[in-house]
Amino acid sequence: MTTFTESQMRQRARSKTGGFRDATTVLKEEVASANKMSSFDIFLSHSTSDAQIILGVKGILEDYGKTVYVDWLEDPQLNRRHVTAATAEAIRNRMHQCSSLIYVHSENSKSSKWMPWELGYFDGFSGAIAILPVTKNGESFTGQEYLGIYPYIDEAPRIRSPTKEIWINKGVNESRAWDTWLRNPRAFRKTG
Template structure:
């Protein structure tokens, strides 16, 4: 098992782009407003990491999960005018998701929204096994994040880049409590 690398996320984004001969923004726009009201995973991220987000989303979808990304699924949200209504809307969307994956990058670590989403989802779900850190790392690098991120299990994915709908390839590692591995699919089955 291993953490997903930045290179793997970029390759996944490139697979998506190459398979459709479109750019990232066009692909993301086309996926917007599907009318879906429930998802397996809310992908918390920094908007600056657009291509990483596209890659992470593709990797998870290749494993058979449904993914919510705010600016993909709800393009009507105005990031230049964030207010109480925006927060209320995101709360509603988080409640429609079974799990939250916090896509950890350098940009996410300085985001104001990512920690808010992480905290809200963790508090709302009432379960430590529904909120995960999904770190993107450089090849050979270990994940080290801010101290508070150590409270959450870490996402680990086997066979990245191999198209399959093997939900069994996606794991959560719980280092702070049991120091054990659990399949994300079995966690979803219990929700």
């Protein structure tokens, strides 16, 4: 399995932002110029401690033509540090505007209050969930046991074509292109 490294994501964020702006600056700029969207391809579930990494992930996904919801960019008024009914309702509404959820698993994921809740909620109504492991220095991915039922996201060259696309992997020998997976994501879950 290919994993994305923290350094790759930080480098991607630097290249996307010109190298001199931090996550807070990008946040302010995107909020100031944001065109509030009503639907997204991806709800990016992540730890807010990984802001710089998330900018890199978001940039890569956007390079593939995907629209990506990141709560602190689209809805900066939400206070995710405190679990409230109002914040939960806002996040639920946003999840319903998204076709899929990408769970960005990092070292910080286990301390997130929201990530397990987002995963469970999205699974209940959609099922289009994939794990994107971000590791340090290419380590192998080991997440909480419940993450093992979901496929993971990867980028790979398209067969017989020079273009690359996002792939969803059920295992080493079983993958589907993004659009094919999205048509029936529950059928492509890991079993056994």
